[in-house]
Amino acid sequence: MKYISEFRDTEAIKKLSQHLHAITKKPLTFMEVCGSHTMSVHRFGIHDLLPENVHLISGPGCPVCVTAIDYIDKAVALARIPGTIITTFGDLIKVPGSYSTLEKERAAGADIRIVFSINEALNISVTNPDREVIFLAIGFETTTPPTAAGILRAHEGQIKNFSILSAHKIMPPPMEALIEEGIPIDGFLAPGHVSTITGTAIYEFIPRQFGKGVVVSGFEPVDILQSIAMLVDQIQRGEPKVEIQYRRVVRPEGNTKAQQMVDEVFEVTSSNWRGLGNLPNSALNLRSKYQHFDAEKKFQLVLKEPKEPKGCICGLILKGLRQPPQCPLFEKVCTPENPVGACMVSSEGACNVFYRYKK
Amino acid sequence: MCLSIPAKVEKIEGNEAIVNLSGNRLKAALDLLDNVKEGDYVLVHAGYAIQKIDEVEAEETLRLIRELEEDMSND
Numbered sequence: 001m002k003y004i005s006e007f008r009d010t011e012a013i014k015k016l017s018q019h020l021h022a023i024t025k026k027p028l029t030f031m032e033v034c035g036s037h038t039m040s041v042h043r044f045g046i047h048d049l050l051p052e053n054v055h056l057i058s059g060p061g062c063p064v065c066v067t068a069i070d071y072i073d074k075a076v077a078l079a080r081i082p083g084t085i086i087t088t089f090g091d092l093i094k095v096p097g098s099y100s101t102l103e104k105e106r107a108a109g110a111d112i113r114i115v116f117s118i119n120e121a122l123n124i125s126v127t128n129p130d131r132e133v134i135f136l137a138i139g140f141e142t143t144t145p146p147t148a149a150g151i152l153r154a155h156e157g158q159i160k161n162f163s164i165l166s167a168h169k170i171m172p173p174p175m176e177a178l179i180e181e182g183i184p185i186d187g188f189l190a191p192g193h194v195s196t197i198t199g200t201a202i203y204e205f206i207p208r209q210f211g212k213g214v215v216v217s218g219f220e221p222v223d224i225l226q227s228i229a230m231l232v233d234q235i236q237r238g239e240p241k242v243e244i245q246y247r248r249v250v251r252p253e254g255n256t257k258a259q260q261m262v263d264e265v266f267e268v269t270s271s272n273w274r275g276l277g278n279l280p281n282s283a284l285n286l287r288s289k290y291q292h293f294d295a296e297k298k299f300q301l302v303l304k305e306p307k308e309p310k311g312c313i314c315g316l317i318l319k320g321l322r323q324p325p326q327c328p329l330f331e332k333v334c335t336p337e338n339p340v341g342a343c344m345v346s347s348e349g350a351c352n353v354f355y356r357y358k359k
Numbered sequence: 360m361c362l363s364i365p366a367k368v369e370k371i372e373g374n375e376a377i378v379n380l381s382g383n384r385l386k387a388a389l390d391l392l393d394n395v396k397e398g399d400y401v402l403v404h405a406g407y408a409i410q411k412i413d414e415v416e417a418e419e420t421l422r423l424i425r426e427l428e429e430d431m432s433n434d
């Protein structure tokens with residue numbers, strides 16, 4: 001398939017790996033921020049292609065994983081309201097909330113449907129005019145523009161029985177929080193598809209304030225190896241900066257049309273992140289003009305205190321402080337079939353990735 | 360869920376493209392992109408085309424790696 005096979009070419013992979021071995025002089029640790037990168041790194045065995053002194057750690061870029069537990073509690077509460085239809089991306093179904101999961105609610109009779117796009121959810125609301133259709137809107141800058149476009153469609157179509165439970169998040173604040181916490185990172189592989197929308201300006205503070213490099217990377221093995229080589233090269237030269245490796249898709253200015261639509265629909269707010277706590281300016285709320293699409297405004301939810309799963313160290317893993325096998329529950333109690341924490345559920349979650357690709 | 364995949368635009372109908380994703384045909388909404396043409400490759404995410412793929416830049420990335428190979432053989 002075009003734009004995939006060329007970037008999986010074994011000759012190019014071998015050359016890049018040799019090149020990295022030749023240029024790496026000292027031990028370095030890079031963070032792959034995005035969950036899809038974590039997936040590629042393990043799927044393509046990137047660790048085996050790196051020099052021994054280059055380490056990759058996974059970061060907080062799995063949207064399902066960083067979504068705080070009370071979000072699931074709210075989704076469960078909405079699913080229990082008679083007449084609602086919950087529409088969601090498949091990854092969320094199994095995520096444990098404090099007291100239940102959407103999967104259990106569905107087994108108990110709630111109407112919960114998996115969709116691939118917000119437009120599918122809108123179609124369901126059109127064909128079910130007497131039901132309230134709620135779309136679970138989570139994800140980073142890549143996923144927010146489709147939600148914004150869907151809200152604008154709902155607004156224009158004057159759809160009354162549609163709302164979203166929004167927990168869209170913004171990537172740079174957790175990156176900043178990790179550096180400030182002193183997690184030893186020599187540079188970042190920045191998320192390619194977030195950057196497709198945002199462009200590169202959002203990362204400029206990282207070399208400027210913290211002297212660390214950022215390379216926006218694609219997701220194929222050639223992309224990842226080339227990006228690591230670019231980071232090593234920056235360090236060798238003593239010139240940390242923001243660079244784009246994933247140039248076939250990422251423009252420095254991003255997708256400005258998508259940015260404008262997001263800005264029309266959403267405003268920036270603080271939010272809770274699993275493991276990282278409350279971060280200012282790290283999430284998006286519907287603007288007042290579109291608040292009639294906010295499920296939390298439509299329904300007054302009464303929730304019990306959230307309760308984190310006992311023994312789960314997902315929060316430490318999201319910070320790059322622990323690896324999944326260091327969790328005592330990993331594999332023994334916690335598996336993708338019976339996940340204890342969110343990091344085992346999503347196909348981009350570090351625990352899930354380690355479980356699936358372990359040797 | 361962050362998966363975004365390159366797909367070829369086969370047909371455009373109003374605000375929607377029919378894209379070919381490794382043999383599977385899917386709909387991708389075009390609200391987020393201007394000037395998409397049949398034959399273009401786009402990145403599809405959550406039912407929306409989010410960016411066009413630039414063939415020249417793709418070639419350039421691969422060229423850099425080929426150059427690297429020559430560099431090393433010159434060492």
Ligand code: SF4
Pocket residue numbers: 311312313314317324327328329330331334335339340341342343344345351
């Ligand atoms: S293995 Fe399970 S319990 Fe342990 S950190 Fe990962 S998700 Fe949490």
